Amino acid sequence: MKQPTTGTDEFVKGLWKENPVFIQVLGMCPVLAVSNTARNALAMGLATLFVLVMSNTVVSLLRNFIPKQVRIATYILIIATFVTVVEYVIQAISLELHKALGAFISLIVVNCLILGRAEAFASKNTLGRSILDGLGMGLGFVLALFCLGAVREVLGSGSLFGLSLFHDGFQNWVVMILPSGGFFTLAGWLLLFNWLKQRRGGEVAG
Amino acid sequence: MTDDSLWTIFLNATLINNFVLAYFLGICPFLGVSAKLETASRMGAAVTFVMLVSSSCAYAIHKLLTAIDAPYLQLISFIAVIASTVQLVEMFIKKVSPALFRALGIFLPLITTNCAILGLALFQTNKGYNFVQCIVYALGAGIGFTIALVLMAGLREKLELAQVPDVVRGTALALMLAGLLSMAFMGFAGLGG
Numbered sequence: 587m588k589q590p591t592t593g594t595d596e597f598v599k600g601l602w603k604e605n606p607v608f609i610q611v612l613g614m615c616p617v618l619a620v621s622n623t624a625r626n627a628l629a630m631g632l633a634t635l636f637v638l639v640m641s642n643t644v645v646s647l648l649r650n651f652i653p654k655q656v657r658i659a660t661y662i663l664i665i666a667t668f669v670t671v672v673e674y675v676i677q678a679i680s681l682e683l684h685k686a687l688g689a690f691i692s693l694i695v696v697n698c699l700i701l702g703r704a705e706a707f708a709s710k711n712t713l714g715r716s717i718l719d720g721l722g723m724g725l726g727f728v729l730a731l732f733c734l735g736a737v738r739e740v741l742g743s744g745s746l747f748g749l750s751l752f753h754d755g756f757q758n759w760v761v762m763i764l765p766s767g768g769f770f771t772l773a774g775w776l777l778l779f780n781w782l783k784q785r786r787g788g789e790v791a792g
Numbered sequence: 793m794t795d796d797s798l799w800t801i802f803l804n805a806t807l808i809n810n811f812v813l814a815y816f817l818g819i820c821p822f823l824g825v826s827a828k829l830e831t832a833s834r835m836g837a838a839v840t841f842v843m844l845v846s847s848s849c850a851y852a853i854h855k856l857l858t859a860i861d862a863p864y865l866q867l868i869s870f871i872a873v874i875a876s877t878v879q880l881v882e883m884f885i886k887k888v889s890p891a892l893f894r895a896l897g898i899f900l901p902l903i904t905t906n907c908a909i910l911g912l913a914l915f916q917t918n919k920g921y922n923f924v925q926c927i928v929y930a931l932g933a934g935i936g937f938t939i940a941l942v943l944m945a946g947l948r949e950k951l952e953l954a955q956v957p958d959v960v961r962g963t964a965l966a967l968m969l970a971g972l973l974s975m976a977f978m979g980f981a982g983l984g985g
Contacts, residue, residue, distance in 0.1 A: 611963050614819040615907045659875055666868040674864070689914040692867050696907040698820055764978065765814050769971030776964040784959055 591717050600722030606699045607730035607772075609612045611701035617731060618768040620690050624747050627735025629683055630726065633672045633691060637725030638700050640668045642720035645708040652709075662695065669694045699727065732773075737771050738762045745754045801921070805932030808981055812906045812940040812975040818908035821943060823966050831857045832945035833938065840883060840905050840934025842913055846874045847930035851923055868909035870913050878904045908937055943973060 608613045621627040644664050645652075652660050673691045677684045684691070694700070701721055706714040718788065739745060742762030744752045759766050796804075816837070826832050853869050882900050884896045886893045893900075903909065912933050916926045947969050956965060 614823070615816050617818040625933050655885065663868060664869055666871050670864055673867070689918065691912060692914050693817075693907050693911055695867060695871055696905050698905055698911050701905065735847065740844070761975070764974075765816065766971040766978070768816065768975035769967045771975055773964045773967035773971065776818075776967065777959060779961075780959045782966060 587662060587707060591705075593693050593715060596715050596718040597722040600719065600724070600726040601729065602722075605726045605728060605730060606723050610699075611776075612702055613697045616693060616697060617689050617734060618765075618772060619766060620687055621731055621738055621771075622742065622763045624663065624732060624735040626686050627731040628682075629676070630687060630690065631724075631728030631731040633676065633687075634694055634700070634720075634727055636705060637665060637668045637672055637694055638724040638727070639717060639720040641665045641700055641704055642708040642716040643713065646703045646711060646713045646716035649709045657709065658701070658705070661701055661780045665700055665704070665781060695783040699723065719771070723758075733770070735773050738767055740768060753776075796925070797923065799923055801929050802835065802932040805929050806936040806939070810936045810940055810977050811911065811929065811933050812937055813970070817911040818906050818937060821902065821906055822944065822970070823963065826941055826944040826966070827940065827948055828913065829949055832941040836934070836938025836941045838900055839903055839906065839908065839937050840931070842874075842878055843909055843930045843937075844927065845851045845881060846877050846909055847912055847916060847926050848923070848950040849873045849877060851921075851926045854917050870910060874909055874913070884953050908933065912940045923932070940973065944969065947973075 600606065606611060607614075607617055610685075613634070616630055619632045625709045641661070641664050642670060645661060648660075669692060672694070673684075676687070676691060703720065707719050709760050711719070738749060739747075744750060744756045759767075762771065804810075805811070809815060812819065812822050819837060821839075850870055850873065853873060854866070857863060857866055857869065859894055878901060882893075885900070912930060919929075921929055944966075947968065951965065960968075
């Protein structure tokens, strides 16, 4: 191994230093679309985590057999297979959740985060590392989705996981559960991260 | 839903449920290539074209898969068809009009991973549109995408000249703009049926 990184590093980097949403700004579409309640956000995050780990595993196992010219198409087919699995599993567990997430479960296929990890990491690294990378990135994604979903649900509906938090005097910020609220919340989190980075003396990433 | 008039479908896809600003589809190119007005409009045109082609293909696939009773193959075949459509379109444009091919450049292959295309195929299947409705829906979605992209590019070109604090620069600013645009588009909500 050229890089002097340990397995733990591969796992931890996805959580904070290379967080897929806040730092790399990848996989935006599902992040914004289903983060209007904490529950939806968490479910979406876990579904993505599963697909990411499984596709990293398979891509890493097959990395020496896939011809270079058709690798992207192969990756997409592998990912699509697992997304189909997830879609049917969610439908079996909770029909209500399946309705709430709608077409966005299928759209995990085109989440650039998953294809990005397959291309940039799993196709070049051993099985163990790829699984750790997938777990770390996936958990970082779950974390980010949860941060967004929680903020939007608390401000937009005055509740968390469906439990009411405030007494009747609280006026819901309806805009937060509408599409524009998603953009604003994400912008707010990015600002926070930029500000933290700047305070530590680092350069602000474009 | 199937007996929606064509005009309602078109208006719905273009303004009321704009793919970018209401469904959050195609955010990556929306943030990525919206820095310049010219590239934004070219990208919009390319996406609209691919949407039209892949929408009609998706309609045929759905009919075929329903006929052989294999709905679990839907997602895989959609994505495979979109990828090959983009490839075909690329080769076709290269052959017929090299000038246009050069103008579109890298954006053409990137359309494959644009979730707006796959989203369109899935939505039209869920809504059970017939062939003509599918085409109108695809056209509306494409034009809506172009409008959002061009508006955003216009705003960002103006912002280049403005003084903003370092912390806000970049993606955070773009997202705030997108939020404001999305709020503006909510004003269209009363238009359709």
